[in-house]
Structures are given as structure tokens and as C-alpha cells.
Amino acid sequence: MYVIVEFFETVAGASTFPAAYILAIELLGQDKRVLTIVFLGIMLVLGGLSLALLAKAFPYWRTFIIVVYPPSILFLSYIYFLPESIRWLLSKGRKEEALKIVEKAAKMNKVTLSEETIRQLTTIQDNVNIDEKKEEEEGLWMQVMRSPIIMTRLAICSWWWITCTFVFYGLAINSVSLAGDKYTNFMLVLSVEVIAVVINGLLLDRIGRKRTLLIAFVVCGFSCTAIVFVPPSMPWLATLLYLVGKIGITQALSGIYMYTSELFPTHARHSLLGFCSMIGSIGSIVAPQMPLLVRI
Template sequence: MGSGDVLEATIGSFGRFQCRIFILVALLKVPISWFQLGIVFMAPPTEYWCRQPEDFKFNLSTEEWRSFIKINETQNPCLMANVEYKNFFNNTLTACKWGYDYDKKIIESSMISEWNLVCGDEHLVNLVQIIFMVGVLLGGILFGILSDHQGRKKTLIICILIQSTLGLISSWIPWFTSFLIVRFFLGLSNGGITVTSFVMCMEIVSGKFRSIIPILYQIPFGLGNSLMALFAYFIRNWRQLQLVLSSFSLVFVSYYWFLSESPRWLIATNQKKRAFEVLEKALRFNRIENKDLGKVLEKFVKKDDKKDFRIIFRERSLRKVTFIMSFEWFFLGNIFYSFTQYLGVIGNNVFINVSISGLITIPASILCLFILKKLGRKLTMTISQLTMSLIFFVLIFENWFPFIWISVILAALGIITLTMSTSVLFLYTGELYPTIVRNSSVGFCSMLAKVGAIISPFIYSTKDYYKFLPLIIMAAMAILNVLILIPLPETLEMDLTDNLKDLEMRTINEEGIENERFLENNQRNKD
């Protein structure tokens, strides 16, 4: 790490001030996970059958009724024997005339049972999640741009307020179409929180902590999953569950009084007075004396820097990074959500499955820290994604496994490699862009992950042609991700760039190092 980092020169790499901000921001990942993955408990796969009319003369039990209306074992649950027909034993079938009844062993009330999203309307369940993901996709880029112009704190508070308010509204709104609209804007705010909170977490630290803190920041997402599974186990009504989770997320509005603006962003945008106030507060928190704070800030504040998001496409070095990172995020997003769907066929208890998948992210993040410190960003991503592809290939032969737990262990290892890859990709992306466009750039790249998420159901549906085709496609995407990563520079031990001038200097240094290596290799060959 060089000596040109503003935090190193003022408040230090990591202290009580940074720790406080980190904890506050990391906790936002808990409600993020609730809203992104809550569909698992809002609309789980539910068994259903045609309802018995209240005035039916035989007044049968549920099991007797289901057997009574069934003509054969493969009968579509949307059809029933025509009990009004004088002789219904002539294999006459009709649509369910009196509605549907649902198995309530797992969930007492779900979106499926409330709005009857069955028998031709099953696709509406997927639409709920697609609409949300489109919102997350757009929210990452829109609020990312807003954050680069208006600040991290202001954008974050706006998104938290929207998310918690709309979460409460979605818990009681009775109309499906209106619910979809609310879900879209809920996704917008969720995407804004995801991107802005990560960038803020990354910008408040420096030195070796820039590798540690952004990785630890991801852990609460998994813990949120496990916590949601616990809530869902005791609250089997989807509206009550949504109300409880949204009420907890409302607590984060208090961040308006506890959160400070990113000093790195203030300095990069030439707001010296506000930066001085934040850093002075941070110095008191960290118990550090810096009498020359004003003079130090003069060194780092730069005027007339462009904050136009479009520079990531116009500047040659940023254009290359954006092109490569777009594919990285798209493929990894596709793999993440496709593999999540694959996990649904392993095990039978949804509460245990979700809880374990969340807890696995803890050892995955710790393992990632050790590897990242030794090997850097590129090599860590290379190892994790090659291992991931190998796991997918081995799972193709699961029919030959003597025990089901072998598949479960491989699936757990797949989650670990996915968690590592995603955590490092967030960190690596943020390091490659300057502060003036970091939030909008991370937002744009992560937007491509949501595009991958939206088309992941189509990748998973290829199992209809060949059972293991989704695994083959995911393995191929992981290998492609490793190959396209090659042209990018390693950012381990490099200072974050705040503006285009810093980026140009880093590019010049990288090219100089490459030239030196080239000359050294030539000299060795001559000798």
C-alpha cells in the first residue's frame, strides 16, 4: 500500500470510527437478504387440489374427497371428476368449479393460496420475483449515480426509508397488481442499499483492512437468511412474516442520526469543509491528534474533476474494465441464482435448507480472507471459480453416488466457492474504479448480475432436455469468467484512486512495471 491514501494520512486505516460505520452498514445486509430471498417463504411450492363444495351431500374428509374426485394417479390437480354428472365413473373430467384447497403443513397462508396462483397462473409467482429483480437491477444503477452526485449517506437513508415503508405496505395490500408495483419499487430501494452500503463500507477503510472489511461485510447476508428461516418457522402466514421483517427493517431509518458521510467521497468531490468536519469527528473517535488536518486535506482535495457516469465508457482504461466486469457479473449472477434453484431439489425441509445455506457463508468468508491476503484478488477468484466448475462437473455423476450426503457436501462446497467469488468480485470491482464514479460503476456492473438472475430460470429449465445440462452450462460460465479476467490488473496493496488523474498515474505505473518485466525477460534470454 502506498502512502498516498487520504485515510492513512489523517485518521488511520481502521479505528473505532471506521468500526462503528462498518457495523452499522454491514447490518443492512440482513434486511437486504430478507427482501431478496423472502419469496422462498412467501410462495413455497404447495400441493393443492379441487375444493369440495360446502353443500356436497356426502360431506367427505379431505383424503376421502381427494380420492373421490381422482380418476387416475396421474390426473392433473386442476381437474376433477364431474361429481354433478349422474354417473361420474365414466371418466368425465371438469375444471375445479368451487376453487382450490391447499396443503397447509408447511405454510398456513402463502401468496399462492391467497391469490390462487395455480392452474395456468403459476408463472405469476415467477413474475413477482422477476419484477423485484428488475427493480434491484435498475435501483443499483439509478441510486448509484445519485450517490456519486449527492453522497452516500443521503442516498442510503432515502433507500432505507423507501424499503421499510414499502415493505410494510406490501404486507397488507390486497390486490395482486398493486402488490407487483410495490415489489418493483421495493426492489429499486433494495438495489440502492446493496450498492451504496458496500461502497461506503469499502471507502471508510484503507491498508490491509480494505481486504478484510468488505469481505466480513457480506456475512450478515447469510445470517439474515438463517434468521429469516427461524422467523418463518414460527410465523407460517406470509403476510404476518412480511410485517414482522419490515417492522425490523424500519429500525434502520435511525441511521440518519448515527451514520456519517464517506470522507473519501467528500474529498473526491472537493467538499473540503464537510470533509474536515467528518474527519475531525473521526479523529476524536479514534483518539488521534492531527493538528495539520487542514494542510493534509489541501494535498488531497482536487478541483474540477468530472463526475459524469459516462466516463466509464469513454475513458479507455475504464472502458476495458467495464467491458470485462460486465461479463464477470453477468455470468456469476446467472450461476448464483441457477445453482440456488438446483439446491431446491436437495433435501426436503425448506427451513433447514435456507438456514444452513446462510450459515455456510460464515466459514466461506473467513476462508476467503486467508486466501485473499496471500494470493490477491485475481488468483482468489480464479481458484474459487475453477473449483466451482469442478464441483458442477462432479455433480453430473450424482446418480452413481452411493450416499445422498455426498451430493449435500458438494452442494455446500459449491455455496462456499460462490460466496468467495461474489465477495471478492464486489471488492475487486470497487477497487478498479475511482471514487467519483465508484458507486454508479459498481451499481452498473451488479446490474448485469441481476440480468443474469432474470434469465437463470431459463438456464435451469434446460434440465427438461437433459437433467444435468444446467450444471454443464454453469461450469462453462465459471471457466469463461476465469479466462476473461486475465487482462485486468491485480489491485492488492494498491491505493484506491479518487479521480481520473489518480487512475492515469496507476495505469502508467502498471505499464511501467510491465515494461520492466519485459526488458528483464529479454535480458535473461540474451544471457
């Protein structure tokens, strides 16, 4: 029963995040992608802090589950309150629905739609329909396998995801082994993620995606490796390096969502981002074994 429940929790829970991210960036537009990353990162931190507080308030796991999971039923209301992706509607030929969403957005922002804007939407629809027909004829993965560039990017991105999820969740799991109250430590490790997403917001557009990712990986790797050489008499330094490492890997994990989505064609973005996320779960599967490495 535990395995069955975990399976459905992943299907209906964690695996929906890539879809939610794609929907968010398609609703907000290209110039708001960094803002989207920052906002979603802060919301994830707030969710994690809430989880830690509830775990502390309801230590018995059955009570904890009864308190935590029922509110997720409210997400069904998103069907009525959250607009569909305009790009997806256009790709399916549902031009009228897409125009209604654009008109509603224009009204809320007090903007008047010009005839040129409406004409561009119609043109986009025609172009997208051509792409969709081509995709249906050839198949997405046939197109991917025929492109060495896309295959190379897919392999590199998948390795990024495995690395990020392994270190990210491994550090989160190990946070309870730090000195002090385990709930406080968990919340502290989560809180520093806000620093990471804010740094990303400042750097991603200024120095580029690749440099930001490389810096994040190097900072994380250096900090985690340096902990080994900290003497037992200086636990505060080990904790500080631990938090710096968590900031670095959070930066990387946050950044690869945006970078991965930008490296692939629009019509394949969701599928290939989902594929990378799926392969990345190898890292999260191995992460719980990280505490065992302490013995080696």
C-alpha cells in the same frame, strides 16, 4: 400490485447494497477492505439465517411480510448515526463537515490530528474538485467510452456479475430441492457462506484478487458439474459437492465487489460498480429458471 411492490423493494432494498459497500470501504480505508468484505459477508449470512427462521415460524406469506419489513424503517435513523463519506464530502467542497468527521474519528481512536494531516485533507479537496469539474465538463460515460481499458474492464466485470448472480441465486433456489427439510437446507447452504468469506479474508491479500477469483470459479464449476455423475445411492456426496460449489460462488461474488471497485477510477467507482451490479441482475432474473434445466 405484486410487481409494483417488488419494484420498490428492489429500489429501496437490494440496489442499495453497492452504495452501502462503497460507503463502508471509504469510511474504513484501503487497508481495511478485506476486513470489510469478511464482516459484510458474515452479516449477510446472519440476515439470511434470520429470514429462514422467520419463514419457518410464519409460513403464511402475509404474516411473514408484516413481520419482516416494518423493522427496515429503523434504517432512517442512519441519517443521524452513520457518518457521510469523507471523500464524497471533499468532492463537494464541504471541507468543514469532512474535518468534523475526521476529528470525531480521531477522538474516538484517541489520536491527535497533526497540522500536516489537516493540510493533506485540504490538498485532497483541491485535487478532487479539479477531477469533479473535469467529470462534469466531459460526463462520466463519455470518459468511459473514450478509454478502451475501462470499457474492457467494464465488459469483463459485467460478465463476472452475470455469472456470479446466476449461479449464486440458482444454487440458493435449488437448495429447497435437496433431501430433508427445506428450511434447514436453506440455512445450511447459507451457513457455508461464512467459510467462503473467511477464505477470502485469508487469500485476497496473500495471493491477490485475480487468483482468488479464478480458484473460486474453478472450484464452483467443478463441484456443480461433478454432481451430475454422483450415483443416486450417494446423496450425501451430492450434497457435499453442492455445498462446496456454494462456497466457491460465494467467494467469487464476495471478491468481485472488492475487485470491481479497485479496477475503476475513484470518481467513477460507485457509478461503474452500480452499473455492473445492474447488468448482473440479468443472472438473478434467469436464476429462477434453473430448476427447469433439470428436465433437460
